[in-house]
Amino acid sequence: MSTLTNRQILLASRPAGEPTVDNFKLVETPVPELQDGQVLVRHHYLSLDPYMRGRMNEGKSYAQPQPLGEVMIGGTVGEVVQSRNPNFQVGDKVVGMGGWQEYAVVDAHQRGVLQKVDTTHIPLSAYLGAVGMPGVTAWYGLVKIIEPKAGETVVVSAASGAVGGVVGQLAKVRGCRAVGIAGGPDKCRYVVEELGFDACIDYKQHRDVRSLASALKEACPDGIDGYFENVGGMMLDAVLLRMNAFARIALCGMISGYNGEPIPLQNPQLLLVNRVKLQGFIVSEHMDVWPEALKELGTLVATGKLKYRESIAQGIESAPEAFIGLLKGRNFGKQLVKLI
Amino acid sequence: MSTLTNRQILLASRPAGEPTVDNFKLVETPVPELQDGQVLVRHHYLSLDPYMRGRMNEGKSYAQPQPLGEVMIGGTVGEVVQSRNPNFQVGDKVVGMGGWQEYAVVDAHQRGVLQKVDTTHIPLSAYLGAVGMPGVTAWYGLVKIIEPKAGETVVVSAASGAVGGVVGQLAKVRGCRAVGIAGGPDKCRYVVEELGFDACIDYKQHRDVRSLASALKEACPDGIDGYFENVGGMMLDAVLLRMNAFARIALCGMISGYNGEPIPLQNPQLLLVNRVKLQGFIVSEHMDVWPEALKELGTLVATGKLKYRESIAQGIESAPEAFIGLLKGRNFGKQLVKLI
Structure with missing residues (x-):
């Protein structure tokens, strides 16, 4: 040898x-x-x-x-x-x-x-x-924290990414309206046309919270029931302005602050006013759900239903x-x- | 007549x-x-x-x-x-x-x-x-959201108030370390000496988050596992700096912002880093727990154990x-x- x-x-x-x-x-x-x-x-x-x-x-x-x-x-x-x-x-x-x-x-x-x-x-x-750590991350945050019900609206940031793309597709499987946030027209087109989200907002078109919140209002006419957060900062501020009572936030990542940028949450009062549940999580601490998650994810990928x-x-x-x-x-x- | x-x-x-x-x-x-x-x-x-x-x-x-x-x-x-x-x-x-x-x-x-x-x-x-809405509010946030385990540390703001005082005493009944935050030496003395909390921090002695966080470090040598929030603002920022992994926050009130003052949360990343669960709630939406809560609260007041x-x-x-x-x-x- x-x-x-x-x-x-x-x-x-x-x-x-x-x-x-x-x-x-x-x-x-x-x-x-x-x-x-x-x-x-x-x-x-x-x-x-x-x-x-x-x-x-x-x-x-x-x-x-x-x-x-x-x-x-x-x-x-x-x-x-x-x-x-x-x-x-x-x-x-x-x-x-x-x-x-x-x-x-x-x-x-x-x-x-x-x-x-x-x-x-x-x-x-x-x-x-999709059939690994990012897929299970999406699955855990959506299924175990957001717990979406058919007819609800689920929003996910970094929607064209490895995690975000799975979140929206799993939400669609569960009968939800899935709305993405992504950067640029190509990614947004992909999220809607290839991944099957109902809508996708290009955050690069929005310079402030008010503008982004207004786009969310249009994309989520019935408000937001679940939010899967990968980014933080302005996105979280804007989503909170459109959340329904008893909404749930799966806090998976805050990439906008990973280099030490300050990303204060402007209106934490909205978490109270809307009785929001917010839960931070790391998927590697929930190994017990991996078999169930991988079973669904593997089947969906193998049958071409999860892109x-x-x-x-x-x-x-x-x-x-x-x-x-x-x-x-x-x-x-x-x-x-x-x-x- | x-x-x-x-x-x-x-x-x-x-x-x-x-x-x-x-x-x-x-x-x-x-x-x-x-x-x-x-x-x-x-x-x-x-x-x-x-x-x-x-x-x-x-x-x-x-x-x-x-x-x-x-x-x-x-x-x-x-x-x-x-x-x-x-x-x-x-x-x-x-x-x-x-x-x-x-x-x-x-x-x-x-x-x-x-x-x-x-x-x-x-x-x-x-x-x-104590045997009414404030007491049940304390009970719900502590028992149903914070879910304290014996040996854990529970912090509550506005600790001498109608809700906060009950939170700490119920936490003590459950074998926790109870730490209050209140305004002024008289209130703090009352919280410790009459209500039986383990410690109480006078927030008026602390002009910034760093100073308050340092006082919390001293009062909570094993970190903070549960936080019952009545105030918001600097208190929440300071508590987050001392939270343990898998801590829970019952978000009951944010009186520091009730007159429209901005009370941004400076480091929402800490919710993720420590995998915190935060839940806003209003006790009137949880009428199902009132009988159980009032039974405990009424018994404790009638027997002189809840002050x-x-x-x-x-x-x-x-x-x-x-x-x-x-x-x-x-x-x-x-x-x-x-x-x-």
Whole structure:
């Protein structure tokens, strides 16, 4: 067996404000020999996700910070190319948290670190998107927090993204009116015409809360019963102005503040006036719902009823630039890095 | 039967900012003859509550605005002095929504508009406080939203008030650490020494969020698991800085913004980082829990285990001034107007 070379991206320094490519470092290392119980996975795709921005900071957040000088964390799909574990065979397709690198040595006896997946009806990359963490995130926030009833109106920000696109489609399956907020006419057209939302608002056409709230009024004639928040800032302010009594907000992300921008909520009184329930959540803390969520998501993808789009960057060296673009909304759908 | 004269306070005009006595008008009217099914109640006490400020405004809130030129709404306790309803006898003690007036003619056949109460073990006025709407408000927010577990820390603002005082005592009954926030050393001393809270912070000693958060850190060494919010503004900002993961906020009132002051929430991201659940509520929409709540509250008051204090203004003519004082925190405990 010839010695393989792995290319990895490390966190070189912590960003002050917006991350730059200088915060990352590409290194080459030899792939070590496997120990008993380990498998070697060659990554086909690396997932880039907004939560990674939080991990780059030092200090208190919901997770430990990404250590400096170590491989950036991240979800991956790939193929087993060597195995010293009886549960995995060479050729198995797997999903795991392999990080920003071309190969990962995985202690596969630890429960849950590596899952075999079936690619007969579902493309491998979908396990990083609609049938993976982003899909379950959408499912959890919608089904378990918003708890939509048929006929209600559900709004989602970052609607063309990996999470937002699933939120709206799942809301439609449940008989709701689904309204997206996205950046630019192309994304909005995609959200309505391809994903089947009832309407989509281009936030770039709205410079202030009043203008955005007015667009929401038009798109949501019966008010807003559920809101799935990925962005925060002006979007949350505007949505609150149009919320119905007993509305629910699933607080999944606030990407508008990820670089330290102040994003005060202007009128928290509206949460009281409308008796709103707001719940922050992180999907990895709700592993109990994953089987139920993945069953619905997998079936919908396999039968072509749940649509999604991918932005694919090529090669591990492109990951930092692609990640920075994701934070600026330059991606269109699920952001992946293709490594083969 | 001689003709009785009723003295009433009407809403004369809507306040721009802080209410003044000129927004109210005292009138004298004759008490009409009863129709079949009606009873005449002589009010012993009128309840003054912060929610009334919201009703004085025009425009959308959770309730209809108080109409101009009509008797101000409000909870009352009193005695039946005439009855043409077989369910009520002269001498019955009753609680209802009689409004700011000395007498009320009540269509007592409507279910729930008038409740007979037992004053053997519970003082009549308590049915406007700890064993009435404020008590049930405290109970609902604590038990149904915060859902405290023994050993957790619960913080409540306006801790010496009619609602806040009950929140902390109910939290203590459930084995929690109870920490109050109140205005001034007398109120804080009362909250700790008489009501039995573990600590109380005098917000008047803290000019900014950082200072208040630091006091909370000292008073809540294990962080904050539940927060019962009556005030909003700086208090909510400070509490959020000290919240534990999976904390719950019962959003009951935001009196700091009732006169239209802007009270932005500075760091809504903390709701996400700490996976906080925040729920706005109005106790009158949860009538199903009243029997259970009143049973606990009544037992605790009757056995002397639930303590409270009353600020009593004398005479219907004193109601506007007393109400304005309540909004400024000049009351100490439950604000009542004694009418006999």
